[in-house]
Amino acid sequence: MQIPYTVQLRSDTGLFNAKLGVWLFLASEVMLFGALFSSYVLLRVGADHWPHGWEELNIPLATLNTVVLISSSVTMVMSWASLKMSNFKKYKLYMGLTILCALIFLVVKAFEYGHKFEIGHYPSYNTFLAIYFTLTGLHGLHVIGGIVLNTYLWGPGSYMWKTEPERFTNRVEVAGLYWHFVDLVWIFLFPVLYLL
């Protein structure tokens, strides 16, 4: 049996199924990160002393990472737009750039973590670092998940373009929804952890 409504829109929802599915997943993701943000507020307000982000963390590196992640969001949406314009070569280019940006983000993050570990600042060092590692660690896992997904769509998954181009375009669109969400989370993590 074929999976229904991968291309055709359902008459009751007005959507193809994957889009609604991914949005519901993202709603649950909002609650996951929301719970941790809420914990952050509770920990911070309840603490006698809370270090400023700029005392503990590397702002230039985090700013660079913010730019890298925003760029990857643009290349992601451009990869989808390229498919919409039936330009598969450009799709490959933009999707490749998206994956590259995600890898750069992880490398920079690894440098940040490495430096912290070198000076003995593990999550157990203080409450600030505990929530910092929890939030950025969970976000980092999401970045890794995105890389796996996007690499599949860039490589073996892209054969679908030849057989079912519209279905493939929809796949790239919903993968984009997830990726933009990962960018969106970082847009909040960056000021909250680094700048305040």
Next chain:
Amino acid sequence: MSEAHAEDIKKHVRTYIMVFVVLLALTIVTVAVSTLHLSTVAAVSVALIIAVIKGSLVASYFMHLISEKKLIYAVLVLTVVFFVGLMFLPVGAFSDKVALP
């Protein structure tokens, strides 16, 4: 794909580039403001306002929420309600006098 449709997408692409530039500018602004070391309330307000603007731009244009189906808006309204509830949990914790010494 029809000519008109491809033309539409080209318009979208211009919007994406503009949003990208605004996002970069706002990133610079938020970092610049943080170097002023404002009072906590002012700093938190400015940082969150800028983050909300950036987040809205990403959601509206990159995630196409600006023209999406009603059902998705309904899902998101419900999510926002519960998210706001989550954010008020710490307030609840602090108004609970029993927990204070």
